[in-house]
Amino acid sequence: xxxxxxxxxxxxxxxxxxxxxxAHGAAAEHGAGAHGGEHAPIWLRRLFASLxxxxxxxxxxxxxxxxxxxxxxxAYAGWSxxxxxxxxxxxxxxxxxxxxxxxxxxxxxHNLFHWRTEGIMDPASPNYDAIIAGKAGFLNLGFYxxxxxxxxxxxxxxxxxxxxxxxxxxxxxxxxxxxKSINVSAMFLVLYAVSSSMSAxxxxxxxxxxxxxxxxxxxxxxxxxxxxxxxILLTAIYLKQAGYLRFLNANHLHDLGKLMFGFSIFWTYVWxxxxxxxxxxxxPEEAVYFNQRLGGFDGKYTWLFFFNLIINFAFPxxxxxxxxxxxxxxxxxxxxxAVLIGHxxxxxxxIMPGTLQGDSGFIIEIGTGLVFxxxxxxxxxKRLSQASxxxxxxxxxxxxxxxxx
Amino acid sequence: xxxxxxxxxxxxxxxxxxAIENVRAAGVKIYDVFSPYPVHGIDDALGIERSRLPIxxxxxxxxxxxxxxxxxxxxLGFDWPMIIGGKPHIGLPAFIPVSFELTVLFCCHGMVxxxxxxxxxxxxxxxPVMDVRSTDDxxxxxIELKEDADLGNLTQLLRANGASEVNEKEMTKE
Numbered sequence: 001x002x003x004x005x006x007x008x009x010x011x012x013x014x015x016x017x018x019x020x021x022x023a024h025g026a027a028a029e030h031g032a033g034a035h036g037g038e039h040a041p042i043w044l045r046r047l048f049a050s051l052x053x054x055x056x057x058x059x060x061x062x063x064x065x066x067x068x069x070x071x072x073x074x075a076y077a078g079w080s081x082x083x084x085x086x087x088x089x090x091x092x093x094x095x096x097x098x099x100x101x102x103x104x105x106x107x108x109x110h111n112l113f114h115w116r117t118e119g120i121m122d123p124a125s126p127n128y129d130a131i132i133a134g135k136a137g138f139l140n141l142g143f144y145x146x147x148x149x150x151x152x153x154x155x156x157x158x159x160x161x162x163x164x165x166x167x168x169x170x171x172x173x174x175x176x177x178x179x180k181s182i183n184v185s186a187m188f189l190v191l192y193a194v195s196s197s198m199s200a201x202x203x204x205x206x207x208x209x210x211x212x213x214x215x216x217x218x219x220x221x222x223x224x225x226x227x228x229x230x231x232i233l234l235t236a237i238y239l240k241q242a243g244y245l246r247f248l249n250a251n252h253l254h255d256l257g258k259l260m261f262g263f264s265i266f267w268t269y270v271w272x273x274x275x276x277x278x279x280x281x282x283x284p285e286e287a288v289y290f291n292q293r294l295g296g297f298d299g300k301y302t303w304l305f306f307f308n309l310i311i312n313f314a315f316p317x318x319x320x321x322x323x324x325x326x327x328x329x330x331x332x333x334x335x336x337x338a339v340l341i342g343h344x345x346x347x348x349x350x351i352m353p354g355t356l357q358g359d360s361g362f363i364i365e366i367g368t369g370l371v372f373x374x375x376x377x378x379x380x381x382k383r384l385s386q387a388s389x390x391x392x393x394x395x396x397x398x399x400x401x402x403x404x405x
Numbered sequence: 406x407x408x409x410x411x412x413x414x415x416x417x418x419x420x421x422x423x424a425i426e427n428v429r430a431a432g433v434k435i436y437d438v439f440s441p442y443p444v445h446g447i448d449d450a451l452g453i454e455r456s457r458l459p460i461x462x463x464x465x466x467x468x469x470x471x472x473x474x475x476x477x478x479x480x481l482g483f484d485w486p487m488i489i490g491g492k493p494h495i496g497l498p499a500f501i502p503v504s505f506e507l508t509v510l511f512c513c514h515g516m517v518x519x520x521x522x523x524x525x526x527x528x529x530x531x532x533p534v535m536d537v538r539s540t541d542d543x544x545x546x547x548i549e550l551k552e553d554a555d556l557g558n559l560t561q562l563l564r565a566n567g568a569s570e571v572n573e574k575e576m577t578k579e
Binding site (some may be wrong): 279280321323 | 499
């Protein structure tokens with residue numbers, strides 16, 4: 001019942017967000033539509049792009065919940081059992097997120113992906129682009145959709161499998177379920193390593209079809225992963241302050257804070273590795289990517305480019321540097337919120353210049369983001385309320401209770 | 406200078422942790438605890454203050470960062486400007502890897518040297534061992550005995566808290 005209460009509260013919060021988001025979106029669409037004039041409706045393209053951006057972001061976070069569980073299972077980690085159910089609950093969004101992704105992909109046509117333009121791979125067509133035609137073996141509709149379905153199916157299946165094993169363990173007990181979940185986790189991690197990287201190429205990198213970067217899979221994964229940890233941290237603090245998770249203490253938060261701190265730096269490392277090589281080599285086909293983001297479209301994205309680094313690197317790095325900051329809920333809440341907003345903006349930076357060039361704005365985008373946040377929270381809290389908040393029969397639960405750092 | 410210590414020998418980590426709490430609560434000052442492996446949370450239980458080494462590390466790091474940036478900007482920007490790959494003389498992205506490495510280098514060396522200095526670790530240091538079994542499987546709690554200390558009471562207190570034996574030992578420190 002108590003969990004039901006907290007859920008109801010969150011639902012109201014989510015519903016409120018959703019309503020606000022929808023209102024925002026509608027207002028912006030109206031405004032933009034009026035300005036659109038005789039050209040292709042910009043508001044529709046903005047809607048597609050922002051749906052895609054928020055969906056990739058939240059779907060990634062959702063899968064990261066399972067990755068978190070899997071990594072901690074194969075590493076025999078005991079401390080994180082206290083937040084395991086939160087990570088499990090994150091994966092509730094994988095299936096709806098995947099369905100939305102397919103719908104948006106088919107509905108948007110060539111508005112999102114330049115390589116889907118009619119006749120772009122046909123030498124006889126005026127739209128012919130030799131470079132894109134050379135990528136036809138990988139970027140064709142059938143293979144692309146098949147990959148998308150397979151990746152989402154893999155994520156969904158293993159999330160469900162790990163969750164089921166954990167729930168059965170709650171009922172029956174013993175170490176058998178945990179032994180099994182080690183095998184499941186190990187398999188999932190191998191498949192996720194490949195699928196996360198390839199989904200980053202497919203869903204984000206193929207927007208800038210001519211461009212390529214071998215760092216991109218890691219870059220997107222780092223962004224998802226650190227956002228997922230920030231999300232788990234925020235949920236844990238929220239539950240703790242609402243009076244649940246009594247055994248969660250500053251030591252667990254400290255470790256989650258360390259992960260968030262460390263992976264913020266990891267994200268920066270990957271980001272910088274990609275940027276510096278392209279900046280140094282200065283090859284036109286590579287540099288165009290940063291050309292668009294640094295000063296392109298009348299400098300539209302320039303501030304965001306630097307803000308991205310400040311909010312995702314400098315801020316968490318400097319604020320979470322001390323031990324005390326990682327053990328205080330208020331500091332962690334501020335930084336986790338900043339990290340989530342920052343990485344949402346990071347995806348904005350990846351997707352918008354390629355799809356909308358200079359036409360992107362913030363009102364539809366933020367509205368869509370809030371709608372997704374609402375939907376995500378709705379399903380996540382629902383799943384969270386369906387089982388005990390702590391896997392009571394997990395072999396390491398005792399270790400987690402007595403965890404000290 | 407010779408000092409006398411009472412040594413409580415403990416078999417178990419948890420018993421030891423409770424004993425530390427109770428002994429301190431009884432107003433007895435613990436000189437030190439020797440254990441075969443690092444025990445989680447023992448620093449807090451013994452009331453040992455947190456190290457200030459991280460603060461020093463931060464400033465060593467800042468020194469390294471400033472030095473690296475100064476070195477590269479001065480050398481490549483003013484002292485001997487060269488055109489490398491058509492980049493500006495002061496091209497900050499190219500300086501970041503070196504700045505990072507020097508930050509880490511200064512930080513590590515500074516911390517190691519500081520730690521050795523304040524802990525008095527130097528070559529050929531003789532470490533007094535209270536009880537050799539603390540290097541194997543026993544936990545040893547050492548309590549310094551003043552001139553007029555009552556060993557009987559102390560023995561009782563330690564025994565009551567789970568010590569398997571209580572010994573007295575004289576240590577000479579030159």
